[in-house]
Amino acid sequence: MNSLSDFMLPPAKSTLAGQTDALFNFINVTSLIFLIGITFAIIYFSWKYRRRSENDVTPVITHNNKLEITWSVIPLILVIIVFGWGFTGYMNKATPPNDSYEIRVVGKSWLWEFHYPNGYVSVGELHVPEDRPVKLVMSSTDVIHSFYIPDFRVKKDVLPNRYTSLWFEATDPGESVVFCTEYCGNAHSNMMATTIVHTQEDFQSWLETAGSADENLTPVELGEQLTTRNACTTCHSVDGSVLQGPSFQGLFGSEAPLESGETVSVDENYIRESILEPQAKIHEGFQPVMPSYAGTLDDNQINAIIEYIKTLD
Amino acid sequence: MATTEETPTRKIQVKRFKPEEYPEKHYLNQEKGLWAWLTTVDHKKIGLMYLMSVAFFFLVGGVLALLLRTELLTPARNFMTADVYNQVFTLHGAIMIFFFLIPSVPAALGNFVLPLQLGAKDVAFPRLNLASFYIYVIGALFTITAIFTGGIDTGWTFYTPYSSTTGGSVAMMTLGVFILGFSSILTGLNFIVTIHKLRSPGITWNKLPLNLWGLYATSLIQILATPVLAITLLLLTMERVLSIGIFDPALGGDPVLYQHFFWFYSHPAVYIMIVPGFGIVSEIISTFSKKVIFGYWAIALSSLAIAFIGFLVWGHHMFTAGQSSLANMVFSFLTFLVGIPTGIKIFNWLATMYKGSIDLKTPMVYILVFLFLFTIGGFTGIMLGALSVDVHLHDTYYVVAHFHYVMMGGMVMAFLGGLHYWWPKMFGKMYSEFWGKIAAGIIFVGFNMTFLPQFIMGSQGMPRRYYNYIDQFQAFHQFSTIGAYIMGVGFVIIAAYLLHSLLRGEKASSNPWGSRALEWQTSSPPDLHNFKHTPVIINGPYDYHKPMSEFQLGIATPHNGHGHHEEEGMDVAETEKEKA
Numbered sequence: 031m032n033s034l035s036d037f038m039l040p041p042a043k044s045t046l047a048g049q050t051d052a053l054f055n056f057i058n059v060t061s062l063i064f065l066i067g068i069t070f071a072i073i074y075f076s077w078k079y080r081r082r083s084e085n086d087v088t089p090v091i092t093h094n095n096k097l098e099i100t101w102s103v104i105p106l107i108l109v110i111i112v113f114g115w116g117f118t119g120y121m122n123k124a125t126p127p128n129d130s131y132e133i134r135v136v137g138k139s140w141l142w143e144f145h146y147p148n149g150y151v152s153v154g155e156l157h158v159p160e161d162r163p164v165k166l167v168m169s170s171t172d173v174i175h176s177f178y179i180p181d182f183r184v185k186k187d188v189l190p191n192r193y194t195s196l197w198f199e200a201t202d203p204g205e206s207v208v209f210c211t212e213y214c215g216n217a218h219s220n221m222m223a224t225t226i227v228h229t230q231e232d233f234q235s236w237l238e239t240a241g242s243a244d245e246n247l248t249p250v251e252l253g254e255q256l257t258t259r260n261a262c263t264t265c266h267s268v269d270g271s272v273l274q275g276p277s278f279q280g281l282f283g284s285e286a287p288l289e290s291g292e293t294v295s296v297d298e299n300y301i302r303e304s305i306l307e308p309q310a311k312i313h314e315g316f317q318p319v320m321p322s323y324a325g326t327l328d329d330n331q332i333n334a335i336i337e338y339i340k341t342l343d
Numbered sequence: 344m345a346t347t348e349e350t351p352t353r354k355i356q357v358k359r360f361k362p363e364e365y366p367e368k369h370y371l372n373q374e375k376g377l378w379a380w381l382t383t384v385d386h387k388k389i390g391l392m393y394l395m396s397v398a399f400f401f402l403v404g405g406v407l408a409l410l411l412r413t414e415l416l417t418p419a420r421n422f423m424t425a426d427v428y429n430q431v432f433t434l435h436g437a438i439m440i441f442f443f444l445i446p447s448v449p450a451a452l453g454n455f456v457l458p459l460q461l462g463a464k465d466v467a468f469p470r471l472n473l474a475s476f477y478i479y480v481i482g483a484l485f486t487i488t489a490i491f492t493g494g495i496d497t498g499w500t501f502y503t504p505y506s507s508t509t510g511g512s513v514a515m516m517t518l519g520v521f522i523l524g525f526s527s528i529l530t531g532l533n534f535i536v537t538i539h540k541l542r543s544p545g546i547t548w549n550k551l552p553l554n555l556w557g558l559y560a561t562s563l564i565q566i567l568a569t570p571v572l573a574i575t576l577l578l579l580t581m582e583r584v585l586s587i588g589i590f591d592p593a594l595g596g597d598p599v600l601y602q603h604f605f606w607f608y609s610h611p612a613v614y615i616m617i618v619p620g621f622g623i624v625s626e627i628i629s630t631f632s633k634k635v636i637f638g639y640w641a642i643a644l645s646s647l648a649i650a651f652i653g654f655l656v657w658g659h660h661m662f663t664a665g666q667s668s669l670a671n672m673v674f675s676f677l678t679f680l681v682g683i684p685t686g687i688k689i690f691n692w693l694a695t696m697y698k699g700s701i702d703l704k705t706p707m708v709y710i711l712v713f714l715f716l717f718t719i720g721g722f723t724g725i726m727l728g729a730l731s732v733d734v735h736l737h738d739t740y741y742v743v744a745h746f747h748y749v750m751m752g753g754m755v756m757a758f759l760g761g762l763h764y765w766w767p768k769m770f771g772k773m774y775s776e777f778w779g780k781i782a783a784g785i786i787f788v789g790f791n792m793t794f795l796p797q798f799i800m801g802s803q804g805m806p807r808r809y810y811n812y813i814d815q816f817q818a819f820h821q822f823s824t825i826g827a828y829i830m831g832v833g834f835v836i837i838a839a840y841l842l843h844s845l846l847r848g849e850k851a852s853s854n855p856w857g858s859r860a861l862e863w864q865t866s867s868p869p870d871l872h873n874f875k876h877t878p879v880i881i882n883g884p885y886d887y888h889k890p891m892s893e894f895q896l897g898i899a900t901p902h903n904g905h906g907h908h909e910e911e912g913m914d915v916a917e918t919e920k921e922k923a
């Protein structure tokens with residue numbers, strides 16, 4: 031039974047996984063027993079009662095109350111067990127402990143942003159401490175997304191007009207993938223993130239350095255960091271190759287042709303506008319898929335990114 | 344349970360009418376020319392026109408599926424862009440559901456057999472029936488226009504606010520589906536009235552073929568649920584075109600409201616797709632087991648129970664959508680309840696095979712395939728109904744595999760069974776048994792290869808509607824794609840031998856399977872008016888212990904009084920038709 035779930039399920043890395051997996055296994059095994067029985071009956075009857083002549087006479091069996099009640103009641107009992115089991119497991123997933131560590135999650139097409147209590151924002155990387163309940167309070171800035179960490183067995187839709195939340199307690203330091211599971215358009219399948227589980231001490235020191243480390247960097251160094259941290263580099267290369275968006279290499283000072291037919295020269299203002307209001311001017315030949323970073327990046331950070339892009343020629 | 348003693352009876356002079364074998368004149372050649380087809384009010388021809396249309400859409404939807412599977416051979420881009428991929432999966436879903444699955448059994452097969460099984464000349468409103476067909480065609484034209492004027496990339500579920508903000512011809516498409524809904528409503532209405540009013544003398548409710556109980560339950564859902572879809576799509580169109588805020592939060596609307604509306608139709612729609620399949624299964628199992636059906640009332644009433652409870656479970660599509668825990672609890676519980684009548688049916692069918700005289704002809708092979716695949720579909724449905732597990736599995740490939748086991752493993756297999764079963768009646772031709780079984784075998788293998796790996800991928804976390812995926816899933820995806828190609832080969836074989844049967848097929852006798860059901864007691868193909876007499880029914884459609892002669896009775900008219908010795912007086916239960 032364990033080998034079955036090892037094969038079918040991802041590694042169990044949260045306290046909520048155990049109960050879910052136990053029910054998963056229970057349903058699988060029970061179903062398998064029934065399925066084998068039914069399949070056996072199909073094959074056995076087809077062979078045993080195969081037609082021998084066109085004049086075969088079959089018995090008249092119209093119904094059998096005892097039998098029919100049995101095969102209604104046994105499944106009924108089984109599904110009530112499954113229902114109760116599933117519901118209690120669900121209630122666990124729906125009720126975060128009071129002392130949970132809260133992180134704000136913002137889903138936008140097509141990236142995940144994580145806002146920590148100290149004001150630090152990471153994009154595409156969710157850092158959490160191990161052995162401590164973490165509650166995610168989530169919302170979307172555009173369409174519906176859904177936040178899913180298979181290793182933790184948690185998932186919740188992320189809506190544009192309200193907050194939803196989920197919680198988990200990670201049990202092992204390491205990395206787990208985050209998927210968006212509510213279809214949200216062009217780059218839906220790229221809307222992933224990584225959950226990085228630290229030991230409690232590592233998490234504390236990460237949190238302390240994460241925000242303040244920036245202060246010790248030169249603007250160009252900071253800009254480079256920010257472009258990876260904010261997932262710019264998943265769409266913009268720095269070596270001239272074209273990904274989802276135009277490359278940063280040689281961008282500054284160039285003339286960018288727009289979908290509208292005009293051209294603009296790429297200066298500080300254009301880059302700033304591209305980051306805060308990406309749909310305002312669309313570079314010719316590209317899809318309008320870049321998310322807005324308004325509210326994510328502050329002036330200082332945008333300046334740093336501009337300084338960094340300037341160096342890439 | 345009604346027994347003959349309680350039902351009012353009356354004496355009718357009856358005689359035996361043996362069906363004419365290999366008739367010269369039948370419904371396919373009594374009226375000729377394209378115009379006669381396009382304006383026909385004959386339910387059989389309308390059924391065939393539907394059959395051609397759904398076959399066409401199945402082909403289109405199937406090719407789209409193969410394109411998707413091909414793109415998924417590797418994690419990154421193969422030959423489509425993400426935008427094209429998104430449009431293709433949207434179309435695959437929308438076409439298969441709205442243009443193939445929903446009309447396939449009721450409108451195509453149902454239209455053909457329903458009046459035959461009642462011994463009626465036609466449905467109650469033949470012109471309305473033709474109108475339904477044309478409404479279907481108009482809906483299809485809208486959809487095709489939508490595809491060529493920008494396409495649509497919302498998924499067949501049209502979830503807001505994505506659908507109210509994305510580009511493309513969403514409004515055109517939803518309008519097409521809106522129009523299509525009327526076709527479905529009118530067909531449902533027609534069937535209900537026909538079953539109530541046009542039953543031949545003697546067809547009491549307990550002698551109604553189970554296929555008709557299935558169609559009856561389906562029709563009820565069609566007329567009650569489809570209007571809700573219509574309203575929802577109209578609201579969505581208003582939002583897109585007139586910017587009236589209903590579902591889009593940017594306009595002050597509520598996107599989850601849309602999901603409630605949508606699933607209030609679309610969950611019952613799942614039963615529109617599967618319940619008529621149950622009817623076919625009952626007919627075929629009894630015929631090829633040559634045995635009275637086990638638990639007639641259990642099967643008949645469980646269809647109605649499913650139709651009824653099916654209206655109350657829509658929320659199980661929204662367990663992770665932020666619905667209250669109480670709502671989740673209620674919807675989860677009701678979802679399990681709907682599983683019970685479904686399970687009962689499976690056991691009843693198995694019990695019918697017990698001690699039968701089982702003939703594994705092609706239709707029966709499809710039904711056995713149905714039993715196996717649909718059981719898997721059902722059990723995985725139980726898995727998804729369990730709240731804590733669904734949180735993990737929702738919107739993954741597990742769900743994709745589950746509904747393909749139900750819809751394709753269930754409904755499409757039942758449809759293929761029904762198609763092979765009634766084919767001789769439709770065209771008066773037999774097809775190759777050998778190739779029939781080969782194709783069924785290939786489809787069975789291909790189907791499982793395609794969808795079993797999807798259960799595993801889904802359990803491991805592979806989300807649905809993904810154009811790219813992480814490397815760990817590649818082996819499963821490739822296996823699945825190969826399975827899909829194999830399945831494609833199976834369908835090509837079917838197309839080939841059915842075409843061959845039409846052109847060169849051996850002639851079929853009136854009752855090649857030795858069935859007791861009424862549609863087999865007329866010639867193959869039937870006369871334009873189905874029967875040349877008014878059938879009189881004294882036995883149930885599955886009474887294999889009664890001699891065939893008792894199933895071929897009809898009202899003896901004074902005019903053709905040649906065989907006086909054959910005539911006898913029969914006590915026949917009164918039906919509404921006579922009382923009316």
Ligand SMILES: [Cu+2]
Pocket residue numbers: 174175176210211212213214215218221
């Ligand atoms: Cu998304």
